[in-house]
């Protein structure tokens with residue numbers, strides 16, 4: 092299964108749009124990336140930058156009435172997903188590609204026990220018996236370390252805490268040994284101690300099963316502690332991509348730099364006097380996606396911007412060692428320390 | 429910062445009844461706040477941190493007198509306001525204001541933003557008509573909004589701008605204390621920095637005291653002078669922020685700190701002491717020390733005796749049986 096060469100998932104020049112009363116929302120505006128087998132890829136950016144729409148596009152869950160993949164290609168194991176029928180997608184989803192979301196209640200069925208839901212997924216995709224499906228459900232609840240798993244099989248989602256529901260979602264998502272798990276803000280709704288438990292669990296299971304993870308989050312701390320490679324998005328575009336160490340060691344895009352300086356940090360020594368140094372603000376607001384953006388989407392907020400930035404979209408260039416950045420002024424940015 | 433507290437809270441208790449059975453009689457109580465004591469000085473930020481449901485917002489609502497305490501005492505600028513009935517609350521309300529996580533939900537969508545911000549000025553009879561408009565325009569400028577925006581409606585503002593509106597409104601009556609309940613939690617980081625900087629500037633300019641509620645430790649450390657860590661309705665540790673982050677003494681504080689993520693890949697895998705299990709329900713808190721079900725260091729006694737909050741070192745309050753007054757601040761041993 093994993094011996095095959097090449098990335099497991101290849102997204103190329105993806106454009107996903109919605110028609111709204113205000114015009115066409117260019118939610119994803121030309122995004123490309125690969126996911127290697129067994130890796131953890133982070134996608135990070137502020138709300139509205141297109142992270143969830145990217146995930147929904149891969150899973151082909153964009154609401155048909157208003158949205159569509161306007162162009163681009165998504166290949167899973169070399170197979171083009173954008174042209175698959177809904178039937179064919181259903182066979183993939185929850186089996187070879189699976190997903191977990193921020194709010195597990197929206198993806199769990201409130202009237203079925205968690206055991207039944209996991210078993211159903213296994214029976215449907217792997218064609219095993221109900222008994223084997225139940226057994227698999229039990230194994231999975233054990234795997235995600237739900238205490239008293241036999242009894243929990245017969246409980247309904249509302250009987251579980253938020254953290255336990257997220258464990259059930261993970262159990263269900265991994266029940267058919269997927270090659271890719273897409274996790275969209277999986278810990279955002281959880282308390283910090285529970286978030287730490289869930290992140291640890293995901294990484295541990297990834298190491299055990301070899302499932303590649305696409306971890307979508309707005310939280311730079313979560314990205315830093317759990318992923319291997321990171322894609323930074325801004326206004327529907329990929330502005331930077333790098334191995335996680337390189338990204339945090341030397342962010343190259345002015346937006347990424349701005350983000351890292353804007354967050355209060357726990358790992359930097361607070362000064363003894365208890366003074367509160369000013370956080371660096373990123374001035375202005377994210378652009379409105381209903382208007383086509385010429386040039387660099389970050390230009391109105393960027394202190395490095397030139398006329399070229401306002402008129403020509405910067406291409407992604409390799410700044411060395413797999414560190415890609417879409418910025419015309421990267422040399423100046425680098426020198427600015 | 430002067431020494432007299434502008435807000436003093438003693439032994440605050442808030443229980444919400446749980447009704448059940450055929451007659452909907454009270455069958456229990458959610459002990460949302462269970463004996464909390466703290467004070468805040470002029471110009472000071474006291475941070476309240478803890479996981480969901482530990483009682484942070486309830487404390488905020490009680491000190492604002494939006495809900496009545498079950499027991500305890502609230503002293504605002506030297507005046508005991510615990511027993512004040514709603515009618516007598518005017519002066520109280522003027523001294524203590526609030527900023528919410530989602531200011532939008534508390535704003536009338538049909539009123540222009542200038543009218544919303546100017547409401548307290550009218551209500552308290554501070555200014556009307558043109559004088560009010562002048563003051564509102566000044567407030568808009570002070571929080572970084574253009575005065576022309578007074579004509580716009582709440583939905584025409586971004587999240588960060590709405591938070592500025594909320595701040596302007598709270599500021600309008602020149603309060604002593606502002607209760608800020610997760611004021612930046614719904615904001616993107618780039619906007620969060622703008623609002624945190626503004627809150628700090630205003631505090632320094634007007635000597636405001638903040639009761640700042642957040643679940644985000646990094647935000648908390650940035651804005652607070654002192655921090656109270658809560659668990660299931662009780663304060664388990666209270667000290668200045670530097671001590672809290674460099675020498676936490678309560679096992680729950682230690683757990684929170686080690687669970688927090690930081691934007692530094694070198695820190696990964698350093699999180700070794702992750703507490704297991706869920707936060708118990710405040711309707712059925714564990715006996716003894718509430719934290720014993722998840723505490724690595726719990727002993728038999730912890731299951732029966734509730735630890736009082738003690739000042740174990742000057743200014744450092746801890747509620748843990750294994751952290752006595754003047755005790756060794758070193759790491760605790762895990763019972764065999």
Ligand SMILES: Nc1ncnc2c1ncn2[C@@H]1O[C@H](COP(=O)(O)OP(=O)(O)OP(=O)(O)O)[C@@H](O)[C@H]1O
Pocket residue numbers: 444445458459460478479480481482483484485486487643710711
């Ligand atoms: N009006 C109410 N009636 C009954 N129970 C309540 C009421 N308000 C709060 N509670 C309960 O009191 C406890 C404390 O709630 P509170 O809102 O103060 O928590 P919090 O610390 O602010 O949590 P969060 O971080 O989720 O905002 C919770 O168990 C909550 O369900």
Ligand SMILES: Nc1ncnc2c1ncn2[C@@H]1O[C@H](COP(=O)(O)OP(=O)(O)O)[C@@H](O)[C@H]1O
Pocket residue numbers: 109110111116117118136137138139140141142143144145154157158380
């Ligand atoms: N169903 C939809 N209809 C219209 N616009 C949408 C829809 N879903 C998402 N969008 C828009 O697409 C953009 C990207 O959204 P999303 O991917 O959800 O952002 P995030 O990065 O926060 O996950 C936003 O401007 C959002 O408002």
Ligand code: SF4
Pocket residue numbers: 344345346387388389390391393394395396397400401405417418419420421
């Ligand atoms: S391309 Fe120009 S505007 Fe865009 S980030 Fe780089 S310097 Fe700034």
Ligand code: SF4
Pocket residue numbers: 678679680717718719720721723724725726727730735747748749750751
């Ligand atoms: S009193 Fe006991 S259970 Fe509670 S925090 Fe201290 S050691 Fe842990």
Ligand SMILES: [Mg+2]
Pocket residue numbers: 142143144275276
């Ligand atoms: Mg999203």
Ligand SMILES: [Mg+2]
Pocket residue numbers: 484485486
């Ligand atoms: Mg709250």
